[in-house]
Amino acid sequence: MRSVQIVELGKPLQLRQTALPEPGPGEIRVRVEAAGICHSDLHYRDGVASVAKLPITPGHEIAGRVDALGESVTELAIGDRVALHYLVTCGRCDACARGLEQFCKHGQMLGKHRDGGYAQYALAPARNAIPVAEGVGMAEAAIMMCSSATAFHALRKARIAPGDRVAVFGCGGLGLSAIQLAHACGAAQVFGIDIDAGKLAAAHGYGAIPVDPADGAPVRQLREATGGDGVEVALEFAGLPLTQRQAVAALAVQGRAAIAGITHAAFEIDSFGDLICREAEVIGVSDHLRSELVTLMEFTRRGQLDLKSVVTETIPLDADAINARLDALAGFRGHGRIVITP
CATH class of the missing domain: 3.40.50.720 (NAD(P)-binding Rossmann-like Domain)
Structure with missing residues (x-):
């Protein structure tokens, strides 16, 4: 599959061919239909903030359709429209037990510790899937996962x-x-x-x-x-x-x-x-909670949160186009949110 990755810190992202990931137990594979470009991705590319490995596929604002189910996943079906909560947590440590999942001792983040959404497909635990409400577009659902x-x-x-x-x-x-x-x-x-x-x-x-x-x-x-x-x-x-x-x-x-x-x-x-x-x-303020994403999805379904006009541009899964938009973010140019549509 095609992935746009950080290969070397401080250098432009590169389009690469990577293996199609297979979901493990409790995981799903999502065919990415929308991936938001966030200022944090600029920090990862430029080495201002750390990533867990190189190369890595950035992108933590992800929405798409369930493409494959791992073992024991029963709450979702192939073709379901979902957005992905980007915090992968253990659910067992003290922080998780206290409802502070963003401080999970074993927590990982899509696009920072695990490959993210600047690709044709992405993996995540099934519990990270947020059903996309009827009438809510994929680009809206993607940016909801971080900026909103x-x-x-x-x-x-x-x-x-x-x-x-x-x-x-x-x-x-x-x-x-x-x-x-x-x-x-x-x-x-x-x-x-x-x-x-x-x-x-x-x-x-x-x-x-x-x-x-x-x-x-x-x-x-x-x-x-x-x-x-x-x-x-x-x-x-x-x-x-x-x-x-x-x-x-x-x-x-x-x-x-x-x-x-x-x-x-x-x-x-x-x-x-x-x-x-x-x-x-x-x-x-650090990240957010999964429960807040469910509330936001309902706000958007009701029309209380309009994200259609917040998405000011969509671009293809193209390294040059993505790097140009990240460069613009570095100069605080433009407004609204840019979304990749693989």
Whole structure:
């Protein structure tokens, strides 16, 4: 089968012929119909974040049809439409028992530890399959597995409540999902902060109040728009020390900043002015839970989460095309989500 793989860190992905994988006990093989391109894949390609082996097939936003069943798999059938939860967990360790599956002591991730979805076929445990609801497209289901799921998990970690004011720093694929989900959770106001005019327009289209840093410091704009109070919830998806500082500085009394953007760079906090005086919180966000994916699928089926327009482009399983889109992500160019359709 054809697979686009990371062969050497810091080098472009390569199209390679690889063996068709056979499902083991409890596993399924999925014929990939959609695989989202995520900023994390750029980090893996460039060696900013580690992968477990080389070569490896990246891609953790996967949807397709069940193509083969391993031994003892009875809950699925050939041809079923499924999306894949990318966290492969043991289900037995302390973390799994506490409902913290993203911290499983034996956990692995599709596209990072195991071959992922930049290929014609992918393997996963049957328990990782999320049935794709009627009326939900494969591209929508694929990006739901990461960008929407991370956005939803961030909102839940930030304990969003009806009436909260929410600021979303970074209006790419995660941010656009977060804006919609914040409205669905009852937010009174949602602000979208980005330097890209196209992303701000997309955020405005989903009901966010656009905040352009070119018009002045975002924190000042947010405080002016909230009568000086600030926001109860700030979500940071850009992965930049600057926006992480801004997310914390924009908080209201007892506000919560959920940090999901990936960077190894440190950011400064005014511990007295931004935290102590407001009893504010800074919360790390790591991945998501399988149960949240089921909820998201239902949101999408009901029309409460529109992912069709979040998918801005589909491309073939072509190494040059994929590398070009990853290069664009490196420059923070473009908005929405790009999906590979093998």
